[in-house]
Amino acid sequence: LTMFVLRAKAKLRNATDEPRYGAILGLGGAAAASVLRACAGALPEAPYAKVDGESGTVIRLADAFGHPRYLWLTTPDTAIEALPRLRAALALGGNAAWRLASIHAGVPQITQPTQEQFVPQMVNYELLGGVNFKKGCYPGQEIVARSQYLGKLKRRMVLATLADAAARAGDEVYSVADPDQPSGMIVDAAPNGTGGADVLVEIKLAALEGDVRHGGAGGTKLDFLPLPYPIDAAADA
Template sequence: MNNWNEYLSAQGARLAQDGSANLSDFGHSLGVAELAPGFVAPITDQGLIAVTGDDAASFLHNQLTNDVEHLGLAEARLAGYCSPKGRLQATFLMWRTSESVFLQLARDIQPALQKRLSMFVLRAKAKLSDAGAGQVLLGIGGAAAQAALAPLFGALPPTPYSRIDHPLGTLIRVADAFGSARYQWLATPEAAQAAWPALAAGLRAAGTDAWRLADIHAGVPQVTLKTQEQFVPQMVNFELLGGVNFKKGCYPGQEIVARSQYLGKLKRRTALAAIDAPAISGDDVFAVDDPDQPCGMIVNSAPNGSGGVDALVEMKLAAIEQGEVRLGSASGVPLRLLPMPYALDALDL
């Protein structure tokens, strides 16, 4: 891993300034217009848990918001892990092999979350381990992504949340962004380094910030340390993305999640916004017509190449509809709402 990071640093990658050791970009942050033609990005802010054993799928099926027992080998799915009060403690990208189920999550919550899940294994034949050692993650997206990957992999995963195993590693197609397919490639550092020159020749070299920006424009949230236990899944549109199965049976918080779905109209959603100022996960936002209390919170944000950020922002539906929302206080920098890639109930965003 260190050799991989050193290699990327020699290619111009820059470390984030927040002390996280993430590779943020290759000289400057990139916006949508620069990423849409095609980009390749080392993703350095993700952790990976492997759950292995005869009962791995059934154990996780009883813990997560999505169906694990019927997860196919050619699939990937989103899933959440909730507190007993129905609040998300983690969000995952999940897939399985014949031996293990893999849970990809924000790296800053992995150690504590892995320890917590392990406490509930009890007599189940399942063991949790850190699966990230010795592997790196690349994100490839934009209009030229498929042409760049085809010489390496041949046939690519055909639809969002499909996957293939290949001698070069695991390739997962995730949610589309910027009007094009996106893929994440889990590889050995040696395979990634061998492929980097060809990928960077046909695609724009970008960093973790760019991949986060793509996730944001795909409308896909991720719970991080600053937003744990802040949101019921529907508040971050998780069921709209297929991350909640309402027929699978019990899991922690299931009753509250189901009640939120079926009893009464949802009152909070997550929208996409541009903000002409720095903003990070957990920052409050305020509606101008209700200045005394926050109307919502930033879920995820990423530099947008213009000095500000684009963000997924959870807030009251009334604030989304009214549109006058500001960062930090009712007199703060305004949020400019952008079109979402999917419908939010009856809202046209």
């Protein structure tokens, strides 16, 4: 990551072995705020804000399913002590459940199959506060700025569901009206508990009004769902 710290008053260090960060817990849902407040104290009020306290650091993430999500960085002993209270108030989930929540929050996770496939605007990073166009210096900045100020965005990331649990990041999607070339790519996918998958898919905006399929024009149909933030106005930027 040090290659991205350019002309900034920022220092990076590996905190993996620091005891106060020995346990990382992800919490979300209707009861998450109240039970975490009882365990860790004060909570950040806005997404991507943090609060440092005696029981560790709490970072609020983007909301999902209409409820806040948090990361709690604390010591292993504190986490073990809090587990009975957390389990009594919240259902225990795994990585797939956490990824599903991030997908419904509209927050992309770029992994090996999707590296170097998108500019930030294609996956809505500027809508999430992930790009600052007034400061900073990073590889590809000129292309990103040109897309923002000089062109009309023709591609965006949207939320969809499909009856195919095998959908994976990097899979291409196709418009039935234009079956010879892909209309987009799945950015992230997770099982949705009903035998299918919910996905974030980067796609041509023109294809959203039509029939879009996974893997080819004869594949499983994608049904589009609303994101928790608007993309319509930004698409004309």
